Amino acid sequence: MNTLFLDAAFSKPTERPPVWMMRQAGRFMPEYWEIKNKYSFLEMCKTPELAADVTMLPVDLLGIDAAILFSDILVTAEAMGGDLSFTQGVGPRFANPVRSLADVDALEVDVLDKLQYVADAIKVIQQRLGGSIPLIGFAGAPFTVMSYLVEGASSKDFKTTKLLMHNHPEIAHKLLAKIAKVTAEYLNLQIAAGVNAVQIFDSWALALSWNDYQEFSHRYIQEIIANLNRKDIPVISFCKGSSVFAPVMAEAKPDVISVDWNADLLNIKNSLPAGIAVQGNLDPHILYADKPVIKKTILQLFERMRGTDGFIFNLGHGIMPDIPFDHVKYAIEVIKDFKY
Template sequence: MTKPFNDTILKAFRGEPTDHTPVWFMRQAGRSQPEYNKLKERYSLFEITHQPELGAYVTRLPVEQYDVDAAILYKDIMTPLPAIGVDVEIKKGIGPVIDNPIRSRADIEKLGTIDPETDVSYVMDTIRLLTQEQLNVPLIGFSGAPFTLASYMIEGGPSKNYNKTKALMYSEPTTWFALMDKLAETTITYARAQVAAGASAIQIFDSWVGALNVEDYRTFIKPVMERIFTELESTEVPLIMFGVGARHLALEWNDLPVDVVGLDWRLSIKEARDMGITKPLQGNLDPSILLSDWNVIEERAKAIIDEGKQHPSHIFNLGHGVTPDIKPETLKRLTQLIHDYSKKN
């Protein structure tokens, strides 16, 4: 490594003082980068992630181009599912499509377990390549949360209303909890392996859990999340919780044994603090703002930084992922603004 290791974001994750607000962007790897789009002309997402050299290249590219304070592993939340017996394909313009959706307890009992070093060895090799040879910033590993994974497994693909998922949850709670237990085991094993390979933090994405109300979250989801984060505490790396459209669940996340609560743009940092969230916060610029004029971007970003600096600690991020139409130069300029402005104020 030519640069000294930058551990600023790890300090912020732990609630320690930092000399600037650290930043990374969800889906910063790939998406709008021309180098990535050239790769996609030759390789599918599946092919890129299965070749450690390519996966590492895509992962480290935004660190080199934008000067962000962390890398996020380039892969998909569906990655561990084939290992346990889920037939999933990422279809362009659709997303994950599953040919053998869960319909019964018998379907759950057919699911196996994951051995990360065997079943997803390419992920482990990518992590080792990045952390041992290529990165001068921490690498964030991640996993999908049980509800979000279950929603794909039950619906058979993306959904707007999650009717089949909720119907199974409400009408067959024993079956539901059996699925939650299976996915908890998978998540814990997979996340632990990422840390063992070199990941410095783990983010759990429960992207679609905002579809549930608070009471149902407490009944059907919170126990499994308690189990996951409690068991991952032994990894001794920062643990981050994130979901979309879930402002009503933020206090529930604050109760979990997590280090960082991630916010989307629907809940401001000030509102989160006022409602009683005490843990370090991550977020939360609306990605669509990055398609606006620079003066709008600058104003909104500074406001988030100002709110974040009122309480320790804050990690700047988007409220969801980078979209393909966001220009790389905008992300680079935004990173510089965050670093410079937060140092001065």
């Protein structure tokens, strides 16, 4: 197996930074649309062969150093009882938002049987990978999943979620505790099925104040990580806002902290306890730019990180759907040509 990614995640020396990209199996690839135009998004997630087809696209077309399971952070919320749908151009919606104690009480926590399709997909993907590169599993962090359940959809200001947290913290905590329990069991299901690493996505943590992040996000991520069967499985913690929250994130003892593009990556690395690797942190908008700009910006980051063990190249967040495929492929070529 190409172990570059796993070595860097465990802060071992590597000959170059390993590369994978968030949303690497996505809408910027024509091949993705060939599949997407035939099936709904949830059908793709829930059909192991289709999930494997999409997972393998960046492996076959880009030559990345790690694959990531094709799924969605909201499958846990759906399994718990959320009426989930995805609409083109709108995104995810829950027809039954969670707003009251009764709504929270109605959510189920013994839901692993409903998520068995994810374990099945992992087994198919690992057969296809044939031990060539590691496979990353993932889940949404409790605060982010809660925000979708409470808002009923994506939100710009998270007003309903924050009102629940501030006016009825006991309801918010009961909801978060349920999501955290499901999330830990779900990630352990993925580990048992054969993933080689896991990432926790707290996509909307940046909406939170420092104190609210600690109370309504961090403590639940800490609980999840403490309950993982993580022997030989690196755990990556990502949030939008990691440039601010990294010192708190480190307290949960992940192996890797994935950093957004608002920070100097070396400064973050040097501020963390020894043995915690960093992942990131190219601004994905750079991939719209001309190729010489892409190359210059990547090499600047690599020179900044030269001599640092525990560095995985990634974007500060996911690839946007209209980034030219050719630019992504070029960026990966630049990375793979680099040597420390």
